[in-house]
Amino acid sequence: MNVQSGKGSEPTDGQQSKAEQQSVVVRFAGDSGDGVQLLGSQFSLETALAGNSLATFPDFPAEIRAPTGTTYGVSAFQINFGSRVIKTAGDQPDVLVAFNPAALKVNHKQVRRGGIVILDSGTFKEKEIKRAEWDSDPRTNGALADVRVIEIDISQQALECAKPFGVSQKEALRTKNIWMLGLVSWMYDHDISGIVESLLKKFGADDPVGKANVAALKAGHAYGEIHEVSGDLGPTHFAAVKQEPGLYRLVSGAEAVSWGLVAGAQLAGLEAVLASYPITPSSPVLHILARLKQFGITTFQAEDEIAACCAALGASFGGKLGITASSGPGIALKTEAIGLGISTELPLVIVNTQRAGPSTGMPTKTEQSDLYLAVWGRNADAPIPVIASRAPGDCFDVAIEAVRLATKYMTPVMILTDGYIANAAEPWKIPSMKDYAPFKVDFRTDPNGYNVFMRDQKTLARPWVKPGTPGMMHRIGGIEKDSLTGNISYADANHQLMTDTRAAKINNIANDIPEQGVELGATKGKLAVVGWGSTFGPINRAVSNMRDKGLDVSHIHIRYVWPLPRNLGALLKSYDKVLVAEMNNGQMLTLLKSQYLIDAKGLLKVSGQPLKIDEVENAIRAQLGA
Amino acid sequence: MNVQVPPQKLTAKDFASDQEVRWCPGCGDYAILKAVQISLANMGAKPENTVFVSGIGCSSRFPYYMATYGFHTIHGRAPAIASGLKIARPELDVWMVTGDGDALSIGGNHMFHVLRRNVDLNILLFNNEIYGLTKGQYSPTSRVGQKSPSTPTGSVDSPANPCSFALGCNARFVARGIDIQAKELGELFSRAREHKGASFIEIIQNCIVYNDGAFSDFAEKAVAADMQIHVKHGQPMIYGKAKNKGLRLNTKTLSIEAVTIGENGVTEADILVHDEKNRVLATLLSSLRPPAFPEVLGVIYCDPAPSYELQVKAQNDAALAKGPGDLDKLLRGGKTWTVAA
Numbered sequence: 001m002n003v004q005s006g007k008g009s010e011p012t013d014g015q016q017s018k019a020e021q022q023s024v025v026v027r028f029a030g031d032s033g034d035g036v037q038l039l040g041s042q043f044s045l046e047t048a049l050a051g052n053s054l055a056t057f058p059d060f061p062a063e064i065r066a067p068t069g070t071t072y073g074v075s076a077f078q079i080n081f082g083s084r085v086i087k088t089a090g091d092q093p094d095v096l097v098a099f100n101p102a103a104l105k106v107n108h109k110q111v112r113r114g115g116i117v118i119l120d121s122g123t124f125k126e127k128e129i130k131r132a133e134w135d136s137d138p139r140t141n142g143a144l145a146d147v148r149v150i151e152i153d154i155s156q157q158a159l160e161c162a163k164p165f166g167v168s169q170k171e172a173l174r175t176k177n178i179w180m181l182g183l184v185s186w187m188y189d190h191d192i193s194g195i196v197e198s199l200l201k202k203f204g205a206d207d208p209v210g211k212a213n214v215a216a217l218k219a220g221h222a223y224g225e226i227h228e229v230s231g232d233l234g235p236t237h238f239a240a241v242k243q244e245p246g247l248y249r250l251v252s253g254a255e256a257v258s259w260g261l262v263a264g265a266q267l268a269g270l271e272a273v274l275a276s277y278p279i280t281p282s283s284p285v286l287h288i289l290a291r292l293k294q295f296g297i298t299t300f301q302a303e304d305e306i307a308a309c310c311a312a313l314g315a316s317f318g319g320k321l322g323i324t325a326s327s328g329p330g331i332a333l334k335t336e337a338i339g340l341g342i343s344t345e346l347p348l349v350i351v352n353t354q355r356a357g358p359s360t361g362m363p364t365k366t367e368q369s370d371l372y373l374a375v376w377g378r379n380a381d382a383p384i385p386v387i388a389s390r391a392p393g394d395c396f397d398v399a400i401e402a403v404r405l406a407t408k409y410m411t412p413v414m415i416l417t418d419g420y421i422a423n424a425a426e427p428w429k430i431p432s433m434k435d436y437a438p439f440k441v442d443f444r445t446d447p448n449g450y451n452v453f454m455r456d457q458k459t460l461a462r463p464w465v466k467p468g469t470p471g472m473m474h475r476i477g478g479i480e481k482d483s484l485t486g487n488i489s490y491a492d493a494n495h496q497l498m499t500d501t502r503a504a505k506i507n508n509i510a511n512d513i514p515e516q517g518v519e520l521g522a523t524k525g526k527l528a529v530v531g532w533g534s535t536f537g538p539i540n541r542a543v544s545n546m547r548d549k550g551l552d553v554s555h556i557h558i559r560y561v562w563p564l565p566r567n568l569g570a571l572l573k574s575y576d577k578v579l580v581a582e583m584n585n586g587q588m589l590t591l592l593k594s595q596y597l598i599d600a601k602g603l604l605k606v607s608g609q610p611l612k613i614d615e616v617e618n619a620i621r622a623q624l625g626a
Numbered sequence: 627m628n629v630q631v632p633p634q635k636l637t638a639k640d641f642a643s644d645q646e647v648r649w650c651p652g653c654g655d656y657a658i659l660k661a662v663q664i665s666l667a668n669m670g671a672k673p674e675n676t677v678f679v680s681g682i683g684c685s686s687r688f689p690y691y692m693a694t695y696g697f698h699t700i701h702g703r704a705p706a707i708a709s710g711l712k713i714a715r716p717e718l719d720v721w722m723v724t725g726d727g728d729a730l731s732i733g734g735n736h737m738f739h740v741l742r743r744n745v746d747l748n749i750l751l752f753n754n755e756i757y758g759l760t761k762g763q764y765s766p767t768s769r770v771g772q773k774s775p776s777t778p779t780g781s782v783d784s785p786a787n788p789c790s791f792a793l794g795c796n797a798r799f800v801a802r803g804i805d806i807q808a809k810e811l812g813e814l815f816s817r818a819r820e821h822k823g824a825s826f827i828e829i830i831q832n833c834i835v836y837n838d839g840a841f842s843d844f845a846e847k848a849v850a851a852d853m854q855i856h857v858k859h860g861q862p863m864i865y866g867k868a869k870n871k872g873l874r875l876n877t878k879t880l881s882i883e884a885v886t887i888g889e890n891g892v893t894e895a896d897i898l899v900h901d902e903k904n905r906v907l908a909t910l911l912s913s914l915r916p917p918a919f920p921e922v923l924g925v926i927y928c929d930p931a932p933s934y935e936l937q938v939k940a941q942n943d944a945a946l947a948k949g950p951g952d953l954d955k956l957l958r959g960g961k962t963w964t965v966a967a
Contacts, residue, residue, distance in 0.1 A: 049963050245967040249960060263953055273714050293945035295953065298938060300713055303739040307706035310699070310736075314679070314710025317697055318718070322710065340700050429965075430957045467695035467711075467718055470674045475643070475689050477698025487645060488690065 023053075023082025024236070025090030026184065028177075029107045030099030032075040033065055035177035040077025041425065042181055046190040047081045048250050048427045051240025054081035055537060057089035057610065058423045062280065062363045069123075069131040074106045081188075083238040088537035089424065091612040096147075097180055099123065099154070101132035108138070113146045116233070118183075120176065122155030150233070152223070154179055161219045162212035171209055175216035182220025187234040192221055244429055251428040253392040253421035254284035257325075257351055260399025261285075262295045263433060264349075265321050267400060268407045269440040271296035273315035274323040275308040277330060280363040281419040282353040285325040309334035309350070316346040317476075319443060319466030321403065325351035327419075328370050329360065335378045338412050342382045342502065344476045345453075345462050347406035347413075349399075354418040354533075356608045365608030366420035368533050369584035374414045375562045375591065381499050383506040385409070386561040388416040390536035393428035395421065398559070404439050408512075409505060410461040416561065418583075420610050421534045447471035452486030459512075460505035507563050516565035520544055521554030524574035527623050530600070531581050532558040532588055535611045539581050542616035546626075553620050558588070569596040579603055579623050581616055638663040641673060643693045649684060654805035654831035655752065659691055661808040662721075662750075665815040666694075676719045679708040681728040684759050685752035685831070688723040702733025705740035708747050709934075716935045719819065721748045726767040727757050730786050734766075741795035744823040746933040748815070751788055751826065752805075754833035755840050762836035774836075788828040789912035789926060793905065799825040800908060800927040804845050805832060810856065810923065817925055823933040830921070844921040855920040857911065859902040859928075862894065865920055872897035873911075873919075882910050884919050903929040 026043075030036045037058055047054050057078040066073025080090035092112040098104035100123040111117060119139075129137055138144060139151070158179050162172030178199070185192045196214050203210025224233060265272040274297060276286040290299040298315075302308035305326055312322030324334065331352045341348040354370045356362035370377075374386040385405050389398040398415055406413040444450065444463035452474045453462050465472050474486060482489040483497050518528075519536075520543045531539040536557050543555040556571065558564070572578050572592065578600040580589040589602040603619040605611055620626075641663040649655045666676065676694040680686035682701035689696025695718075699707045708722045729737045729751050740747065756774070757763040764774040764781040767788065771780040792800045799821045803811045811829065818825035830841050844853035855865040855873065863873040870887045874896050885892045901907055908927035915921070 045961055049961065051963070051965070240965075243965045245965050247958065247962050247964050249958070249962045259953070259957060262951075262956075266953060271714075273710060275710055292951060292956075293942045294948065295951035295956075296942075296946075298713060298942055300710065300938075302706065302709075303735055306703060307709075307736055307739070310703040310706035311710030311713070314697070314707035314712075315714035317707070318711045318714035320714040322714075336700055337703065344697075430962065433953050467677050467715065468675055473673050473693055473695050475692075475696035475698065477689070477696075478700055479698065 022084040023080060023086060023238070024095065024188075025078065025080045025093045026095045026097070027076055027078040027093035027107060027110070028097045028180070029074055029076040029103035030177070031068055031102070032061060032063065032073050033068070034075070034099045035174065036075045036077050036099070039177040039181050040079060042195060043184055044079055044425055045250055046185060046195070047079065047188070048248070049194065050190055050238070051243075052081045052083060052238050053086040053241040053243070053427070054079060055086045055089045055426055056424050057420065059609075060364050069100055069102050069128050071102045071106050071133055074103050076103070076107060081238065083241055085241060087541045088613060089610065091614050097184070099176060099180075101129045101134055101138065104138060105132045105134060108144065108147070111147050115147050116150060117144060117147045118150045118152065120154040121151040122153040157219060157223070158216055161215040165208040165212045165215070167208050167212050172212060175213050178213045179216040179220040182217040182222075183224050186221045186224035187236065189235040189237040192217060243427075246429045248427050248429055250425045251393050251396075252284075252423060252425045253389065253395045253417050254353075254423070255288060256393055256395035256428070257389070257399045257415065257417060257422075258285050258288035258292075260396035261289070261323055261349065261351075261403065262292055262297060263396065263436065264400040264403025265296065266433070267436055267438045267440075268321065268403055269438070270321040270407070271298070272321040272323055273298045273300060273312060274325065275300040275302050275311035275315070276325045277302050277305045277308045279305070279327045279330045281355055281422045282325050282327045282330070282351065284422065285351055285353070305330035305333035306337060309337035309348075313337055313341050313346060313348055316341070316348055317344075317467070319464065321347060321349065321407070323349045323351070325353070327353045327355050327363075328357045328373065331370060331373060332377070338384065339378050339380070339382050340478045341412040342378070342384060343478045343480075345410045347410055347464070349402050349406050350412060350414045351399075352414055352416050353422045354416060356606070362608045364419060366418045366534065366610060367583050367606060367608065368416070368418055368535070369587065369606065370416065371561060371584065371587035371591065374416055381503060383503055383562065384411055385413045385506060385509055385563065386416060387413065388533040388559055388561050389421055390533060390557060390559065392421055392424055392426045396431065400436065405509060405512075407441050407464075408439060408461065409459055409509060410464060411506065416533060418534050443469075444472070445469050451484045452476060453481060453484055455501070460501060460508060510560075510563040510566040513560050513565060515567040516556065516558065516571055518571070519555040519557050521547060522552075523554070523571065525554055526552040526575065527577045527579060527620065528554045528556050528572060528575040529579045529581055529616065529620060530556045530558065530572070530588070530592065532561060533582075535581055535583060538611040538613045538616050542613045542620060545613070546617060546620045549626075551620065551624055551626055553624065561588070561591075564595060572596055572598055572600070577601070577623050579619060581611060581619065583611060635670075636667045636673070638667050641666050641671075641693050643691050645690050647691050648687065650835050652834040653684070654754065654833070655685060655688070657805045657808060658750070658752065658811065658829055658831065659688065661811040662815060663692070664808070665812045668812065669816055669819060671719060671819075675717070676721070677711065678721045678723060679704050679711065680723040681725075681733055682759070683725040683728045683757070684833075685723055685725040686728060702728055702731070703736060704728070705733060705736035705747075705749075709740055709743070709745045712745050712747060712935045713938055716746070716939055719748075720746070721750065723750050723752070725758075726751065726753045726755060726788065727765045730766045730788065730791065737791075738795045741792055741797040741824050741826060743934040744796075744798055744931055745935055746822050746824065748818045748825045749827065751828050752831040753788055753828050754831045754837055755785075756833050756837035758833050758836055787913060787915070789826070790909065792826040792828075793909050793912055793927060797826045797927070798823045798929055798931050799925070800912065801826070801925045802828045802830070802921070802923050804830045804841070804923065806845065807923075814925065817928070821928060821930060822936070823930055844916040853916055853920050855922055857900040857902075857922060857924040857926065859900055859925065862897040862899050864894070864897055871920075874898060882914060882919070902927055905929065
């Protein structure tokens with residue numbers, strides 16, 4: 001049996017032969033305390049070190065430690081990897097590892113027909129089965145008829161391995177994930193010596209828990225070899241993918257955006273203050289930057305989202321780069337302060353890691369439904385630039401660009417990422433800072449001829465003056481101000497002028513950003529699939545597949561959500577049809593329709609799960625009648 | 627030869643901006659503005675190193691009238707914006723102007739946190755017990771029964787006491803003054819500026835339009851001596867026209883009593899001596915209100931502790947002392963691998 005031949009790997013319907021032996025989708029699922037995320041990230045690292053292409057999807061509940069064995073406490077980690085270029089975490093798992101009945105209950109329907117399910121039989125006791133909301137034992141009730149089931153008493157294996165080291169039963173059972181890491185490492189022919197080293201380093205060579213983990217890892221690895229299942233499971237070796245030469249690492253979106261903000265601040269010649277309030281899935285940005293004080297980064301955990309945005313703006317007033325990071329509900333709270341940033345024309349970078357909503361919604365699930373909030377979600381006419389990142393590594397460049405625009409145009413800028421991008425990791429070719437052109441901020445220190453709201457004729461930005469500069473004392477505020485002096489002004493013509501100028505300043509940025517390109521396909525034709533943000537992978541793969549089948553379809557992916565690239569309208573009008581694929585109820589669709597009066601259609605999905613290649617392909621076929 | 631030219635001493639005028647002041651004629655804010663300008667000049671403050679941050683409300687127009695740096699922000703958020711500024715630029719002299727609604731209603735949360743964090747700001751809360759700019763609604767410091775457009779039959783909620791609130795937030799400097807007492811205010815401003823950490827001053831301020839005379843029972847000149855006590859560290863808490871009234875601790879009920887020296891066997895030895903470092907005493911003093919007690923004015927509590935922004939700076943400096951960060955090195959930290967050409 002060949003586990004690599006399914007449609008669950010990236011290639012889809014009608015393309016199975018092409019996919020053979022090229023990639024596989026593995027999903028690990030267990031209790032949120034089972035260490036599934038650690039297992040997934042360790043396995044991802046091994047995969048990357050083996051030179052494979054990969055994409056990951058950590059999929060976990062909001063509950064930190066939900067009651068053991070419940071369906072709502074199930075945490076999962078999916079990885080798609082292989083010897084071809086991987087663009088998504090995979091539509092359907094080829095292999096599901098279920099550490100308990102609940103993990104099986106939540107995930108078994110996703111496994112492709114003919115796929116493999118490895119389950120920990122040690123947890124399939126009557127009580128656990130019942131708690132997982134199975135009416136009867138799924139191993140015998142026909143629920144798994146379409147898949148091949150491999151039962152291993154992993155719990156028992158882990159206990160046996162740990163016995164010689166005198167660790168508690170609880171600690172012994174916690175090595176289950178490492179045991180499984182050993183088995184999957186064997187299945188995909190990975191070298192485990194690096195993990196042994198890192199385990200010993202983490203726990204210390206003499207620590208009994210560390211020894212138990214190493215023993216579990218080795219036992220899992222050996223299990224594949226010595227048991228009869230070996231014929232079914234592998235080992236399968238994926239050759240290294242041809243990649244651009246260079247130095248690589250794994251990077252998550254949260255890391256890349258944080259480091260990009262540091263890079264942007266350096267390029268601007270500024271120190272930065274990140275003020276944030278903890279919120280899922282944005283908090284890692286605060287955690288990462290809190291450890292980067294040596295880069296001139298100060299972090300401030302504010303009392304709430306409003307205070308976070310206000311403190312960041314206060315820092316910008318002081319001549320440092322103010323940054324605030326949050327997610328939808330938090331961004332909603334910041335809107336008034338963002339308006340103050342717009343009115344006073346101060347730089348501010350706002351990172352919005354979108355999640356499923358409205359309200360609290362599904363904090364750990366992904367969505368792209370804050371586009372309206374980003375572009376239009378403030379009182380009055382209050383435009384700001386909005387840039388969306390398409391993948392984890394891309395967050396680095398997007399963050400630098402946000403800092404460039406914020407400082408050059410004296411404006412708040414919003415970065416849109418999402419829960420998927422923030423948590424997922426991908427191999428990333430590490431950039432060199434010498435390849436980035438600096439955009440050093442020029443603070444005004446000359447009082448001669450200075451007016452608070454005088455403007456650079458090209459950018460329409462007002463000068464940035466640091467408090468502490470002699471002879472340039474001035475006052476700013478949220479009240480409408482005279483277009484030159486900045487003094488309070490309620491004059492009717494002045495308000496019209498200021499409103500128009502604020503809009504013109506942001507619209508003008510369209511002349512300072514690249515024209516919209518086409519990712520795949522021709523610049524005109526029958527159909528353009530338009531995406532933005534984290535849907536890049538599935539759209540790109542689906543368009544590529546459909547083009548291989550001879551369909552006339554192109555992929556356009558928007559990075560600059562506001563202002564839109566200056567050529568976008570003409571570009572979209574050069575296609576007979578436009579399909580906007582996004583994880584919301586039609587927000588980019590509405591934006592494009594309103595801007596260009598085009599009859600675009602939407603492929604809209606809001607399930608908290610990433611878009612699937614299959615779904616995009618079906619929509620393309622439907623549009624083209626193919 | 628280098629001749630050191632002493633910098634010209636600035637006057638109050640040097641701290642006044644060219645903007646026309648737009649408070650109502652007779653508003654208590656004028657007196658406070660003047661007192662601040664005089665004090666800054668007296669203290670030798672540099673206009674370019676001085677920043678006034680405010681929220682929204684009548685009092686929050688204050689920065690526009692100062693020839694310093696200024697930021698008129700949004701309702702209730704001045705503490706957060708001023709905190710961000712002070713964290714970014716600890717060397718600046720940052721003042722915050724707010725009102726009873728701005729500070730204790732919409733901005734109550736921020737006020738709590740700026741005080742407990744002990745950010746080195748000089749916070750002036752103008753308390754007129756009313757919303758002025760929105761035309762006279764009752765405020766969180768209005769007394770029960772306050773009639774206003776939003777409470778035509780009288781307010782029913784219990785008022786907040788700003789100084790008690792500040793002490794409850796663990797503020798390390800708490801003082802109270804009255805708008806018309808310029809000299810005393812000047813002393814408070816000077817103490818507040820010297821104090822490193824959050825300095826909280828409640829300034830009793832008369833709103834001539836919507837709440838005129840709200841404080842006449844103790845602020846009027848005619849009753850001031852008997853209805854006000856100006857506390858000073860190390861001095862007995864004696865007041866009154868005849869200097870024969872005082873505050874005494876009843877140790878049985880753990881409360882303060884207003885007593886008259888020479889009556890009922892009370893002697894000067896019974897009178898409490900003010901200790902501005904005593905938080906328990908400060909808590910008792912801040913809660914005394916007329917008419918049963920005199921209004922307690924002056925520095926009620928001052929017990930410095932390390933300020934927030936300097937501790938943050940110390941951590942930043944310690945990290946930088948190990949050498950500035952190398953971004954290329956950071957990006958290459960952890961597991962990496964090379965793809966050969």
